[in-house]
Amino acid sequence: MRPKKTILCVDDNEQVLSVRTFLLETRGYRIIAVKTAQEALEVLEQSLPGTVDLILCDLLMPQMDGNELVRRAKQLHQGLPALIVSGTVNAFDRALHADVFLPKGACSPAEMIERIRVLVARKRGPKKAAPPASTQPSDISPFAHATAS
Numbered sequence: 001m002r003p004k005k006t007i008l009c010v011d012d013n014e015q016v017l018s019v020r021t022f023l024l025e026t027r028g029y030r031i032i033a034v035k036t037a038q039e040a041l042e043v044l045e046q047s048l049p050g051t052v053d054l055i056l057c058d059l060l061m062p063q064m065d066g067n068e069l070v071r072r073a074k075q076l077h078q079g080l081p082a083l084i085v086s087g088t089v090n091a092f093d094r095a096l097h098a099d100v101f102l103p104k105g106a107c108s109p110a111e112m113i114e115r116i117r118v119l120v121a122r123k124r125g126p127k128k129a130a131p132p133a134s135t136q137p138s139d140i141s142p143f144a145h146a147t148a149s
Contacts (some may be wrong), residue, residue: 010057037064059086
């Protein structure tokens with residue numbers, strides 16, 4: 001069985017946070033749910049790079065907005081995918097550091113799940129990398145350069 005992917009979910013609205021947590025946990029994700037950007041940064045500071053697979057946060061939060069949170073999170077964990085959600089549709093221009101922006105209410109839960117799946121897969125990279133080609137002379141066929149001459 002594949003290990004569960006871990007999503008750091010941040011929203012100052014407890015109801016939204018619990019619904020989002022339920023939605024993602026029922027799809028097989030491991031959720032770390034926090035209510036403030038500062039709590040999210042503390043979680044990231046205490047976790048090893050690569051242990052959090054995605055940060056999903058609200059854009060408009062007290063003390064620190066989602067954009068600043070994502071900027072700082074990517075400093076702590078380079079390559080960490082980020083998805084910012086906002087109830088203000090025209091706020092997408094402020095979500096500069098996110099990999100994906102979704103307006104609340106304007107996208108279905110299925111669309112959000114699909115975006116998350118793609119971001120987590122992109123972070124993981126290709127399923128199988130080709131083995132590196134050996135450059136030792138004993139491995140080169142005597143006919144390998146016949147067409148090049």
